[in-house]
Amino acid sequence: MNDEVKCAKPECDRFTAINELARRRGFFWPSFEIYGGSGGFVTYGPLGTRLKQNIEAKLRELFVKKIGIYEMESSVIAPGKVFEASGHVDHFKEPMVECQNCRGRFRADHLLEEKADISSAEAEKMSLTEIKEEIERHGILCPDCGGKFGELQRFLTMFETTIGPYSGAVGYGRPEAAQNIFVEFNRLYTVARERLPFGVIQIGHALRNEISPRQGLIRLREFTIADLEFFFDPQEPCCHLLKEVENEVLPILLCETRLKECEDTTDLTVREALDRKIIRSEWQVFFMAMAKKLLIELGVPAEKQRFIEKLTWEKAHYSSQSFDQEVLVDRWGWIEVSGHAYRTDYDLSCHMKASGVDMSVYKEYANPVEKEELVVKPIMAKLGPVYKNEASKVAALLAKVPVQEVADAMQKQGYFMVENYEIKTDQVDISRQKTIVRGTRFIPHVVEPSFGSDRLFYVALEYAYGIKDNRVVMSFPRSIAPVQVGVYPLMSKDGLDTKASEVQRLLANEGFMVEFDETGSIGRRYARADEAGVQLGITIDYETLSDDTVTIRDRDSWQQVRCAIKDLPKQLHKYFEGKVNFEQLGSIIKS
C-alpha cells in the first residue's frame, strides 16, 4: 500500500518534500492526471480539504465573528459588462510570445526573469516593443524546442464563455471575488442599515487563465480567494479598532529602499507607519496588522513575514496604494499570501458610470450648513414675448448650464448663447441666495485585504513540516489541525475495538474531527498520524477495560497523559479552544 510512512529526506527541498507527502497522504495533487493533467488545477484530498476549510474558518473567525464583517456568496461566472466596467477586460492581460517552431506559448515577463535576470517589477514597466528587444538582445529561445520567438501580444487572462443560448452574451470567470461585492453595493449597504463603515468578505473560487502555470499551489488557474472590501467615508477615515493593533510591528520593505535595489525591511509600528504617512489609511494598516496575526495563527512566525510596498507601475489598475504580505518559503523565496490595496472609490465609480445606477451614499451633516449660491432665474415675462412657445424649452436649456458660466458671459459680453438662442441680461435674474444644506452624497472609499487561500494553505503546510527521529511530523497549530483526534484500539480484539468505536462515536457526536485506525502496530499508527498532523492520539488499552481511562498522546512532544473517558468531551473542548495545555488533560505518564 502507498500510505506507508516514508523516511524523511533531508536532502530534498521542502517544496519537493511537501508535494511528495501531499500526494501520498492526500493533502493535494495535480488534477486530471489520468488525462495527462491540466496545468494550474489542483485537487484537495480529504486531509487537505479539512486543512483548507480550517484556514478559511480562521478568516471567518477573525473577520466575520470577531469584528462583524459581513460575508456574501455570489457566482464565479459574471456577465461581460461587469469586467468591462471594472477595467479587467482592458488591463487583465499578460505579455505572451509564441515559438515560431513548436508554437509553444510563454509568459514573456517570466522568460525575462529566468533568462535575462530582469525582475517582474521591471518587466511590468516595459512596452511590448521593449520586451521584444530584450528577448532578442539576450538571445532567449523557446525553452521547449530552442526555436525562435515570433511577435508578442497581450493575452487576456480571464476565462471567457457564453451565458445562455445567445452567442453575443459574453461571460467571464471572475479573476477576483471583489467585483461581486461592488456590483451588489446598494443591496449590501441596505443590509448594513445604511451606515458606514462596513466590510464585506467573499471567500470563493476564482479563475485566471494563466498562460503557462507552474509552481504547484503557488500559481493556479483555479484557486480560492478571500476578498474583503471595507467601505468607509473618506472624510471620516478613522479606524475605531486601531488601538488593538497600534503597537504591532510591521516589517515593511519600502519603495524608497526597493528603488536602491536593497531588500532591507524597516520595522514600523502601526502607529509609526501612520504618523510617518507611509501607510495612508488607518483601515488599511489595521487589516495589515490583522493579516500578520492571521499568519502567526497559521504557524508562520513574525520574522518569516514582511510587507512589500508596491511601486507605481506594479500596482493593479484600481489601486492608489498597495502592499503585499509575503512569507519566506524554501524553494521560492518570498511569496505573496495577501495583498492590501487602497482601491479608493475607483470600482464603485466605474460601475456607476457603466450602469448609470447611483451608488453614492447620503450623509446628513451633524449641523446643517448655510451656503450662499449663485442662482440664475429666467424671467418668463421677458422670455415669453421673444421666444413664444419655445420659451420654456429655452428656460430648460438654461437650467442645464453651470450658473457661473452664465453669470460670467453676462458680465463680459452682456448676453449668453445657449444652443443658438441669445439670452440677454434683462431676460434673467442673477442673484446670490442662501440655502440650508442638510447633507451631501459621496462615493465610499474602499480598502481591500485579499488573501489567497491556496497560498495560505501552502505556507501552513511548509511551516508545519518538521522532522523528528528521522520521521516527518506535521506540527499544525492545534486550531487548524485537519484531524483533531485519532482513536486507536491497542489490539483489534478482546473488546478493545468495540470500546474504541464507542469513544470514536462519543467524540464525533461532540463535533470533533475524529479518525479511527486499527491497522498495524500502535507505533506505526502514531507515525502515520504524526505525518497527517493528527493533533492528539487516544489509545484504548487493557487498562481502559478495567478503569475507563485512556492514554492521550501529543503529536509534537510525544508526551502521554491518562484521562477518564467521561472527562474527554469537556477536556478536549477546552484544549481545542486553547483554554488548557496538553499537560492539563490528565496525569502525565512517565516514559
Added chain:
Amino acid sequence: MNDEVKCAKPECDRFTAINELARRRGFFWPSFEIYGGSGGFVTYGPLGTRLKQNIEAKLRELFVKKIGIYEMESSVIAPGKVFEASGHVDHFKEPMVECQNCRGRFRADHLLEEKADISSAEAEKMSLTEIKEEIERHGILCPDCGGKFGELQRFLTMFETTIGPYSGAVGYGRPEAAQNIFVEFNRLYTVARERLPFGVIQIGHALRNEISPRQGLIRLREFTIADLEFFFDPQEPCCHLLKEVENEVLPILLCETRLKECEDTTDLTVREALDRKIIRSEWQVFFMAMAKKLLIELGVPAEKQRFIEKLTWEKAHYSSQSFDQEVLVDRWGWIEVSGHAYRTDYDLSCHMKASGVDMSVYKEYANPVEKEELVVKPIMAKLGPVYKNEASKVAALLAKVPVQEVADAMQKQGYFMVENYEIKTDQVDISRQKTIVRGTRFIPHVVEPSFGSDRLFYVALEYAYGIKDNRVVMSFPRSIAPVQVGVYPLMSKDGLDTKASEVQRLLANEGFMVEFDETGSIGRRYARADEAGVQLGITIDYETLSDDTVTIRDRDSWQQVRCAIKDLPKQLHKYFEGKVNFEQLGSIIKS
C-alpha cells in the same frame, strides 16, 4: 431605510413573500441588477450566506464527521476530455426552439408543459420531430412576442471555455461535482488505504447553462451541489449501517403507480423496500433514509417529503436506478432536493476506456481458488530444428492465441496456423494444469446521493416562514439559525451599551454567531430579529448593572428567562448542542 419590519402579507404566496423578505433582509437576491440582471445567478447576502453554510455544515456533520465519508475539493473548470468520457458532451442537452420573429430562445419541453399540459417526463421520451409536431399541433407561439417558432435543436447546457492560450484546449464548467471524484479515483482509493467501501463527497459550485432560467433559487445557472459518491464491491453490497435506519419509513411514489397516472405514495420501511426489491442497493436506501433525516433537521416534516422513482427515460444516462427526494412547496408543488442514483461502474468504466488508465481494484480471496486450466507449451526441441532463429518468435506468437483455439485446431485438423507458420501436433504439449488464483480485479460500483444546496436552502426558508401577531417569524431549527444570539442594550446610555458590548465580545470569542443591535425600541429590535431568524435575544437592562444577569428571549415562543452572564457561555453551548431546552437556560420570567 429599507430594513423596516414589514407586515406579513397573507394574501401573497410563500414564494413571493420569501423573495421579498430575502431581498429586504439580505438572505439572497438576483445578481447583477445594476446591469439589468443576468438570469440564473443569485447572490447570498450576509444572512443567507450563514444559513447556507449552516446547511452545508449539516451535510458535513451527517456524512463526514459521523459516518466517515471523505471530503475533497477540486475545480469547477475541467478539460473537455473529462466530460466527453463521462457522456455529458453527448447527453447534457435540452431541446430548444427559436422564435422566427424576435429570435428569443426557449426550452421546448417547458413550453409543452405550460401550454400543452405534456409533462416533462413525457417530453423526455420524445424525439425532436415529435416535439416539433406537438408544438405545431397545439399552436404554441413565442411567449414574448407571439411569433412562430423555427426548427428545433438540442442545446448543450454546459458552459464552454478555453483553457490556456491555445484555442483547441476546450474546457467546460462542471455540471456536477461527481466527475472530479471519478477522475481522481485512484488517488482517493490510495488515501482510503485501498479498502472498500468508502465514500467521497464534494460540495461546490457547479454550472448549467440553462436556456431560460426562471423560478428564482429553484433553477440556477450557477448553483452549489453536494455530490457524494459511495464506492463498494458489487459482490459485497451489504451496508453495515443499515440497522440504524432499518425501520425508517420512506414514502415512495413508485413507477408502477406513476404509470397509472396516479400520485399516491407507498409507505415502505427501509427493510421492506429492500425485501420487495423496490430499491436494489442497501447503500442507496441507506442514503435515502439519511436524506430524509437531513431534511427533517432542516425543518421539513416527514409528511412534506416523498421519494419518486424515475422512469427509464427520465433517468440520467449513467444511472441504473434513480429516486428523487422531493419536498412540497407552496408555489411549485413538489420540487427535487436530492437525487439518488445507482451509477454502477458506468463512470469509472468510461474514464478507464477514455484514458487507458486502469481504475479497477484488486481483491484478495478469503480462500485462494484452485482452477484447472488448459495450457499449450511449445516444445522448443522440436520447433528449433524446423524454424531455426525464428523459433522463439513463433513460440511468442503462439502464446498470444487463445489456448482453446489451438487445442481445437490440433484435435480437428492435426495442425494450427499462426500467421503463416504451421504448428504440428508434436511441436506442442497440450495439457490441463491446476493453478492457485489468489484474487481478482473488478471495478467498484457507485451509489450517489446528490443534494442541491440552493434548494435545501430554499425549502429551509419556506418551512421556517411563519406569521405570529401579524409579523413574520423565521423559525429555523436552532442548529441552522443564521444568527445564534442577538445582544441588545435596553438603552444606548448609562453604561448599558458598554456592558452589552462586553457580552457580545464574550460570546463572539466563544465562537457564537452574535449580532449587536442598539437602534430603535426593544420591541422593534425583537421584531427585526424574529424576521431574520435570530434564535435568542439577550437584553442588557438596569438590573444587569446591579446583579450581572440578563434576559434571554426565545424567538419562537417569545418566552423569556433570566440568566447570569457568567453562566451564558456554558449554557448557550449546551443549548445549541441540543442538550438543554430554552426553559432550562434560566429562571422563567412571567409575562
